[in-house]
Amino acid sequence: MTITKDTVKKISKLSRIASNEKFEENMIKDLNAILKFVDQLNEVKIENIEPLASTVEQELIKRDDEVKKMNEKKDILINSPEENDDFYVVPKVIE
Amino acid sequence: MSEKEFDYYLKGEKGEYEVVIGLEVHAQVLSDAKLFSSSATKFGSEPNSQVSLVDAAMPGMLPVINKFCVEQAVKTGLGLNAKINTFSKFDRKNYFYADLPQGYQISQFKHPIVGEGKVILDMPYGTKEVGIERLHLEQDAGKSIHDQDPKNSFVDLNRSGIALMEIVSKPDLRSPGEVGEYIKKLRSIMRYLNTCDGNMEQGSLRADVNVSVRKKGSKEFGTRCEIKNVNSIKFMQQAIDYEARRQIELIEEGNEVDQETRLFDTKKQETRSMRSKEDAHDYRYFPDPDLLPLRLEDSYIEDLKKGLPELPDHKKQRLISEFKLSNYEASVIISDQAVSTYYEEVAKNSDYKLASTWLMGELFATLNKEGKDITESPVSAVNLAKMINLIKDGTISGKIAKTVFEEMIKNDVDPSKIVEDKGLKQTSDPKEIENIVDKVLETNQDKVEQYKSGKDKLFGFFVGQVMKEMKGKGNPQMINDILKNKLK
């Protein structure tokens, strides 16, 4: 498979990364090189092989249903680029 | 019982259409803490006051699952007669939104915790089975406020990370009426189980509604639209009706229905396309590498099954057989677990039939008027039962009982005390009643003549007069009997 300009546009959009001509040109080159490299995997026989997502072989750790206040409101707002009356502020969302 | 026929078909120029509806209900899990963090889930707290570092998706923060939320999901699955999956997995659903701090929602995609199940609806045209496709656990998003400022939106993350159960139905629903009953049924089951409070005003229960239409009799599905996040039964019903008619219009004009995400505008009562969801269908689900598969022991599921309370369908059958209630009465009483508990307490201690009559009559009217639910009833089940017993043993008449009940609403005390204090005890002394009957007949000679010459309706008049003389305290049965005798 190859990556075209439209593909770069589409995945930039999905990734929320602004794109322009130059960026697209560079990415078409780099991403196709990477794809060509990873296409080596087509040589591997993978029928009936279970995918491996994690090497950890244990039960999922679970937590009790207990409320713990580990931080104050200010801790989560202190680094925000913009806030107002304890809300995060973002440019208008168009639904 | 006269069974109605199903009749929700929409008429177009070119024939009748059937509406096909599937629901993705989002039910907030009743838990103290969130699904993957220890923040509180309380409704109505100050903005951003229940947000942990995990909920705000600070760098390096990791999710740890709340085991009670897992238990709640399993219980709900059991309540939906569904298959519980001993192996399930958490996936990331990737999309950007202001109130989605991680840039993905942790959800379950390929391997949900609960598989297929079913619920039964009681429709006027008989029972209807609705298939459940699956139930999965996922995180709620935060809340964006768009109408406070012309240039900006405000974000509150208090909801972010609260556990939701997404209950996906099969496309088995065919009318707004069925959708209403389906939601009520789900809500009732979850309330019995105490797994979701079902409070729609607070957003604890909301649904994405998938609507498509097809020609009546057709077996193929039409293209569906998903109406996002509708939070009342009424709105769901309005949205479905509007959306179905919109689609029919499109089809009849020779256009295609676009598969898309739409929004229901509650003010205009119409659905419209959602711009922000244009690229939303590529969620790039993949297993969340911060979590491991969730495995459940059979014994764990068995134990939860054993601990389940009696559920509405079962309870209804039992009420019908044990208390001889009608199907209708039983349906009303079981629709709310607290009502059924109240009913059973009254019925067991007094009279099944009278208990149902008083509960569904006077008590419901009172609760309605005062805007209270049964758990806040001004009259306790114990005292209502005592009052019914006073009727049964002839201490008070049904009519006096209403007076007593009025008093009990003001002051929830033993009704016999009210009867005592107010002197409301019924007179059942035949001598005394006979005296008054004689007096009434004496003063109404003309009416007695009319009665005897065939005007039967006047009987009620005599009863009323006697009752009036006795200040309502006469035993109505005895008054009847004595009058009948005298007027022979």
Next chain:
Amino acid sequence: MTEIYQLTLYDLIEKIKSKEISCEEATKSYVDRAKKSQKLNCFIEETFDQALDKAKNQSGKIDTSKKLFGAPFAVKDLFCTKGIQTTASSKMLEGFKPEYESTVTSKLWDEGANLLGKLNCDEYAMGSSNETSYFGNVINPYRNDKDLVPGGSSGGSASAVAAHLTSATVGTDTGGSIRQPASFTGTVGLKPTYGRCSRWGIVAFASSLDQAGPMTKDVRDASLLMEVISGHDNKDSTSAQIKQEVFSQKLTKDIKGLKIGIPKEYKIDGMSKEIIDLWDKGIEIVKSSGCEIKEISLPHTKYALPAYYIIAPAEASSNLARYDGVRYGFRAEGKDLIEMYENTRSLGFGDEVKRRILIGTYVLSSGYYDAYYLKAQKVRRLIKNDFDQAFKSVDTILTPTTPSAAFAIGENVDDPISMYLNDVLTVPVNLAGLPAISIPAGYDQNNLPLGLQLIGKSFDEQTVLNNAYAIEQSINFKPNFKDWWM
């Protein structure tokens, strides 16, 4: 005479505890040297004054129960440090001061170590040369006629340990980010078994592969640091529920009877004779220590790197979605929310990060998931199976760490693939979740250090350390750079 900063971590702490050296002297020795080493560009954030204050405080109250008492300690800037700028070397997080401390670093401070500052690395740990950092590249203390890269992503950490700007450090390793820079700088770097150290509070790159680990001057230091930073953490769902170990106390160079595997697939095309010679030297050493050498096969080795370059970017594309300009970090203007996101992420991330986000998005997107992501996960299973099979007959596996020595700054930046090939020998271990160490094994003809890698069974760091210790003692590697930058 030996300067304080030249001491190993282990010896330094001994001398502090025996009052031969005061905490203040120790910290001052490192701070003075770090101040004179700005050219190497190891530090993104310096906390020298705080460190000196804390050392002064510690001086009177020596606590011998603390394993790292008084050790001056800089850490990779991927670890969140409370109240101290944490950037992951990205413009995106410039000025970000977390209100929390990562589990691994809090263990360091609990044992009495003393924060010197935050060390440069590749942006979001994505890189093999430390050239993707928003804060500029790091320079290797080893050089020939040109400035060389220290490797990456923990390049600042590796250079800082090699150049004696910190007594030891912790890095993170997703595909070789501890071992490859260790190899390039003549230092020791250990990537523990996945799950051995908590990931809580570490800026995530690829969550199923990321693992923190020690970077030190020698193997004994690595064993000491390993026992400090490891342990179960119930805030990390992938943290292993196994008992804490005391690696340094059990450290021994007696490895007689150990079976050591030599995988033929690691002798890759074009590998230099010097590296093969060093590898042979390693084999001779373990043989003479009484070990049995076995040729083994890890047939899917070749496919590890391609699988890695699908899995790691896929996870990264999702992990880095949180950097959206809303709650912390950099924000660019935009007329609406979407434009703000796009501008923020376009200006906030560097090229390599954007490349990986895009490739990760691509391999997960509808229509490509099965062909790329799922296939890569299946290959990952095969790679793990290879190791499982091999470890039925051997206790450790000995390989070179990297296919080459450190290269010049700028040499590989224009070609992502040739850059990625740096990790060809380290990546399989991450995919299989195994522990592996890189130790300096000697020099190439340009006097640049080269490393040998020892791979162990899951949670068998002790055997890996012992094996490495035996080789280290026999090789007796000595740093040979001059302080040319001062």
